[in-house]
Amino acid sequence: MATSPMKTIGAGELRSSHLGDAVTLAGWVGRRRDHGGVIFVDLRDSTGIVQVVLNPEDAPAPEDVLHGLRSEYCIQVIGTVRPRPEGTVNDDLPTGAVEVVAETLRVLSPSRALPFQIDDRVEVDESLRLQYRYLDMRRPRMAENLRARSKAIGAMRRVMEREGFLEIETPTLIVSTPEGARDMLVPSRLRQGSFYALPQSPQLFKQLLMIGGVERYYQVAKCYRDEDFRADRQIEFTQLDFEGSFWGQEDVLSVLEEVVVEVVQELRGEKVALPLTRMTYAEALERYGTDKPDLRFGMEIVDLSEVFAATEFKVFSSVLGSSGCVRGINGGKLGLSRSGLDAFVSRAQELGAKGLVWMVVEEAGSLRSPIAKFLSDAELAAIKTALDGDVGDTLLIAADDARVVGKVLGQLRLDMGQPDDNDELAFAFIVDFPVFDVAEDGGLSPAHHPFTDPGDIETLVSSPEKSVSKAYDLVLNGAELGSGSVRIHDPEIQAKVFEVMNIPPEVAEARFGWFLEALRYGTPPHAGFAIGIDRMVSILRNEPNIREIIPFPKTQTGADPLTGAPGRVEEDQLFDLGIDIRPEVRAAWAEDAGQVEAEDPADA
Amino acid sequence: MATSPMKTIGAGELRSSHLGDAVTLAGWVGRRRDHGGVIFVDLRDSTGIVQVVLNPEDAPAPEDVLHGLRSEYCIQVIGTVRPRPEGTVNDDLPTGAVEVVAETLRVLSPSRALPFQIDDRVEVDESLRLQYRYLDMRRPRMAENLRARSKAIGAMRRVMEREGFLEIETPTLIVSTPEGARDMLVPSRLRQGSFYALPQSPQLFKQLLMIGGVERYYQVAKCYRDEDFRADRQIEFTQLDFEGSFWGQEDVLSVLEEVVVEVVQELRGEKVALPLTRMTYAEALERYGTDKPDLRFGMEIVDLSEVFAATEFKVFSSVLGSSGCVRGINGGKLGLSRSGLDAFVSRAQELGAKGLVWMVVEEAGSLRSPIAKFLSDAELAAIKTALDGDVGDTLLIAADDARVVGKVLGQLRLDMGQPDDNDELAFAFIVDFPVFDVAEDGGLSPAHHPFTDPGDIETLVSSPEKSVSKAYDLVLNGAELGSGSVRIHDPEIQAKVFEVMNIPPEVAEARFGWFLEALRYGTPPHAGFAIGIDRMVSILRNEPNIREIIPFPKTQTGADPLTGAPGRVEEDQLFDLGIDIRPEVRAAWAEDAGQVEAEDPADA
Numbered sequence A, B: 001m002a003t004s005p006m007k008t009i010g011a012g013e014l015r016s017s018h019l020g021d022a023v024t025l026a027g028w029v030g031r032r033r034d035h036g037g038v039i040f041v042d043l044r045d046s047t048g049i050v051q052v053v054l055n056p057e058d059a060p061a062p063e064d065v066l067h068g069l070r071s072e073y074c075i076q077v078i079g080t081v082r083p084r085p086e087g088t089v090n091d092d093l094p095t096g097a098v099e100v101v102a103e104t105l106r107v108l109s110p111s112r113a114l115p116f117q118i119d120d121r122v123e124v125d126e127s128l129r130l131q132y133r134y135l136d137m138r139r140p141r142m143a144e145n146l147r148a149r150s151k152a153i154g155a156m157r158r159v160m161e162r163e164g165f166l167e168i169e170t171p172t173l174i175v176s177t178p179e180g181a182r183d184m185l186v187p188s189r190l191r192q193g194s195f196y197a198l199p200q201s202p203q204l205f206k207q208l209l210m211i212g213g214v215e216r217y218y219q220v221a222k223c224y225r226d227e228d229f230r231a232d233r234q235i236e237f238t239q240l241d242f243e244g245s246f247w248g249q250e251d252v253l254s255v256l257e258e259v260v261v262e263v264v265q266e267l268r269g270e271k272v273a274l275p276l277t278r279m280t281y282a283e284a285l286e287r288y289g290t291d292k293p294d295l296r297f298g299m300e301i302v303d304l305s306e307v308f309a310a311t312e313f314k315v316f317s318s319v320l321g322s323s324g325c326v327r328g329i330n331g332g333k334l335g336l337s338r339s340g341l342d343a344f345v346s347r348a349q350e351l352g353a354k355g356l357v358w359m360v361v362e363e364a365g366s367l368r369s370p371i372a373k374f375l376s377d378a379e380l381a382a383i384k385t386a387l388d389g390d391v392g393d394t395l396l397i398a399a400d401d402a403r404v405v406g407k408v409l410g411q412l413r414l415d416m417g418q419p420d421d422n423d424e425l426a427f428a429f430i431v432d433f434p435v436f437d438v439a440e441d442g443g444l445s446p447a448h449h450p451f452t453d454p455g456d457i458e459t460l461v462s463s464p465e466k467s468v469s470k471a472y473d474l475v476l477n478g479a480e481l482g483s484g485s486v487r488i489h490d491p492e493i494q495a496k497v498f499e500v501m502n503i504p505p506e507v508a509e510a511r512f513g514w515f516l517e518a519l520r521y522g523t524p525p526h527a528g529f530a531i532g533i534d535r536m537v538s539i540l541r542n543e544p545n546i547r548e549i550i551p552f553p554k555t556q557t558g559a560d561p562l563t564g565a566p567g568r569v570e571e572d573q574l575f576d577l578g579i580d581i582r583p584e585v586r587a588a589w590a591e592d593a594g595q596v597e598a599e600d601p602a603d604a
Helices: A064-067 A127-129 A140-162 A203-211 A249-268 A280-286 A315-322 A336-349 A377-388 A402-417 A459-463 A490-499 A505-519 A533-540 A573-576 A585-591 B065-068 B126-130 B142-160 B205-212 B249-268 B283-289 B314-320 B340-349 B379-388 B402-417 B457-462 B491-500 B506-519 B533-540 B571-576 B583-591
Strands: A024-036 A037-046 A048-054 A074-081 A098-109 A182-188 A197-199 A216-224 A236-245 A279-280 A325-332 A357-361 A395-398 A427-431 A436-437 A444-446 A471-476 A478-486 A527-533 A579-581 B022-034 B039-045 B048-054 B074-085 B098-109 B184-187 B195-198 B215-223 B236-245 B278-279 B325-332 B357-362 B392-399 B426-431 B436-438 B444-446 B471-476 B479-486 B526-532 B577-583
Touching: A024 A048, A024 A098, A048 A074, A064 B436, A098 B022, A140 A216, A140 A236, A140 A249, A140 A533, A140 B142, A140 B236, A203 A216, A203 A505, A203 A527, A203 B048, A249 A427, A249 A471, A249 A478, A249 A527, A249 A533, A279 A280, A280 A402, A280 A427, A315 A395, A325 A402, A325 A490, A336 A357, A336 A395, A336 A402, A377 A395, A395 A402, A427 B392, A427 B471, A459 A490, A459 B195, A490 A505, A527 A533, A533 B402, A573 A579, A573 B184, A579 A585, B022 B048, B022 B098, B048 B074, B065 B098, B142 B215, B142 B236, B142 B249, B142 B533, B184 B583, B195 B583, B205 B215, B205 B236, B205 B506, B205 B526, B236 B249, B236 B533, B249 B426, B249 B471, B249 B526, B249 B533, B249 B583, B278 B283, B283 B402, B283 B426, B314 B325, B314 B392, B314 B457, B340 B357, B340 B392, B379 B392, B457 B491, B457 B526, B471 B526, B479 B533, B491 B506, B526 B533, B571 B577, B577 B583
Parallel strands: A048 A098, A279 A427, B048 B098, B278 B426
Antiparallel strands: A024 A037, A024 A074, A037 A048, A074 A098, A182 A197, A216 A236, A236 A527, A325 A395, A357 A395, A427 A471, A436 A444, A471 A478, A478 A527, A579 B577, B022 B039, B022 B074, B039 B048, B074 B098, B184 B195, B215 B236, B236 B526, B325 B392, B357 B392, B426 B471, B436 B444, B471 B479, B479 B526
16 A cells, blocks of 8 residues: 555565564554453554564553553554564464564544444444444455445446446536426525536436437446435436447447446456447346346246146136236245245235145156146146156246236246346346337336337337337346446437337427537437446445445435434524525424434335 | 457557558537538547548548538448548647548447537637537547546545555544534434535544554545635545555655655656755745745745835834735836836735835836835835846835735735746745634634644643644645645544634534544644646646646536526425425525526536
8 A cells, every 4th residue: 555654664564574664653453462461453554464463571651551552542553564473473364473562652532332243244234334433444454345345336338438328417506307307406696596407317418418429438426316215326426427429229238247347346356248238128038027137047037828728727728818828937946835835925925916726746746736636637737847847846937917926926036036146247238218108007107218119110100018228238147237228319200209109399408408409419329328336346346235335324214323424404504505494394303302213214 | 558349459559550441430510611522520539630532532521421421410421441642641740640541430429510619729608618518528528527536536546555554434424523514414314403514624534544453445436615706726636645544744745755756747748857846834934925836837925024124214114013024026127117016016006005115226226116205225225235236127115914915915925926838837835833823803714624733742732832733735836736634633633623613512512522522532733735737737738727737617606507506496306305495595586597607607
């Protein structure tokens, strides 16, 4: 690490090659052993840990200072590197062959008694960790997470610079466009009654940059989304955002592959094989029941509708008769009892299925199932063949419309097969997303923002529900890392899309008029993408939650237990901004007065 | 540049080495010459310009398309590189030896008639430029400004990475701390009646990172300041923010020198000589009348109080008698008429002086001045010596308290001597800033944020007005590029500083309690800095205003003429946030209704 007069080398950098060197160390007191005589201290800094020997006979500091050392005191040690005595070498520590015998010890800052131990092996309540995040960061795991996040972003930037992208900042105080998630608002003081919005993404500005002739743009962009919190969301989050002109989907995916290779190499030291798996949205839904399939394991969904085309089993025949489907998965050798098998049925019902059929392949090759008696031998044989059933395998079959079957079997597949950790990595591109999501009642809602190229315009107009857009996602281990699309660059097509999306021209003009105007000045074809950095790093670091990757995250209700944000502000601040708090909100304060809020950061 | 099937090479990249190559170009139509026969088009993209030849006999496109080409149409050209005919080589253009003869021309997007020409030589009203920023960006100067900003940030990052700094994002939805400039507020939906603030700087969070053991942090940080706009300020701006532990002032300045060298090398191709000039605050005030001296020229302020110690000239003697001072500068050979010289007097009065004395050194060596007759020969001779007066030089003398004299002579010095451009670069560190600014009435106000190391604590308590803090600035050509300090790491000293700054303990606790608590857990000594990126790049690019460096800047009233931000929002959005617009603000809307706002982006 970079040195300074206060510290000539990192504690964790000391090796046998430094034997005899005079060094100045600075860091924090980790474990210490004080037997009244010689004191041994594990000195920890950002580079690692080394053992420091404080011998009162050398008088490195007054006795009361030596014996007053406590955990997490910040200290400086001037001393000499020497080999550890035989038999005390610690092979678990990179510095384990040496120790530093102190000539001078200075306490730079004492520490109060700690709210929790600085040790990864100790489980600490997350709200306490967030309240003392600055101590939590001293734990090796969190320290490594911060380094990993920095390294991942560095790797992304390397790819962007290699490929000639310009880093350009788009504004964060923008106009509010009532699309999708809620905007966070910032009242303007100079224009009272008007508000800025914080950006949900740099979408329109990066498109303006393309219109402006930039051709290759990127940004590590802070974005804001005022959603009701889910476990894996934060109101502010960071994405690698990029866009290119004279570009199509293949150009974007090829840059994405470079990013994936570089980041995985940086954080895991592994080489990702290219090309990445690619799958259409329709295929992902059919084989995995989801548009973010976890491809680390098989257990694919198999269509059994053919098998039951002429079945006499009413439950299946009536579903098939009303354009539903029958599909199944082979869960493998689960060895479950009857009650264990029945638990799948309850789980399926929770997920929205009317029911679920389980079957177990028995020694003799026959299928044990509550419904076996309703099926013909030919049907039973065909099920086994279709699902590749081996002795001991558990087969699960659902019948309903394709949406429900996909959701249920897709989730059961994850319940049964998804690995606990992310040691293995399975990236995939999902392409050919539909333009519209079809709701249960058949209603159409746009699957992406309205600037996405809808592909064939005639299909869009004649059969919008079948329309396939030039939108694509990057998926890792069952999580969506990001999404992108080819954008519309023709103002006529843009107008048509608004029309099909039921956005009347006057509304489109009011919301996006300035952007529609921009499209009319020689807009190049362009395409882009955004990767959620926190999500990607958390998976690569094997962390269950993005809060572990964010230096100062918020809880599920958007609070920061460390600083108390969000907080009350003074009345004259509000007055200057031309706003006031609604009377009923003030009344609610009064009721709450004196109440202490207890909060679990992971509360949904 | 990176290529794609839609574009195999950049227009500006073509050279004689490409002769005979089949190329696919894509970009915008610049100048075109259409004489009814062969059409010549300057095709422009992000790499530069090349001449394209469209010969109707080759039928690259239907005749109506060929002759319908207009400025800024976005086109694709497939063709062959050939030498320009003898006599038509353009040496001003890097591609001037070649041209591309088109086999195929496609119009990718037409363009409406432009609101202004895409040409640096045409002066365009700034509000029109901002309204059509995406067109403004196609002008070579703006395009180069965006590239320069990206390159400057890249250079800064290289230094940071080389020196082992981690890039860490601090939160942007934080708690409001009523210090210094106004916070911009963000109402919380999940905690109605509470607000986040947007950060004025990452100050306390970067200090928390130091407490957290990070040791080397940096960030290209977006910051917010709700000030009344000045010409060179924006409500959102970007700084290179860094901090180090076990660090003192010298460590910070040494990293800053590396940053300066790297950025200037990148943008100017010049090597900055090290070490950078260093000067104390007191010296800067005395010699240049300002804490951000422009060191590209001399014209230093010289103290003449000794010269007039026994003067009979009442104006001077009374000032000296009431602990004021008499100082002068030598403005050089200005060759001004009497009225030109008297104009200095008016200017000095504007600046707050009661008066100003001018003197011109005449051929014979005597001093011509309205007050010459009141001064002794010895005094006149001493003035000439002290100010190094040569024949023809104009000398300006002011007498008042040191603050006024410094302000007046410092400004006159700039008026007379400051170069019009930034071709020359004069960096300097200003160190040893006072802890307090002394107001005209003798009142003390903190010169820096209260976390700045106040140096000697006894001086702070006994003579706060003399107290010198460990704060330092980086100055370039008379502009402050940034500032930093060694921070307080001892909670006792922090408490003492609050006390001297008249912040009662309970107020300090209410505002900063969470931070004071953090200081108590083994805080390392630490120091840091923040450089205003827009300011630095604008000077290096010789731009008069940071708006020229910012892709999408706001006007002086915080408006964006392109998008209309800030704007009105829907009532239910406000309702969800628990706020309302004050009735008198709504009433003012009604009055304004129908009025059209005209605005100059540079209005103060």
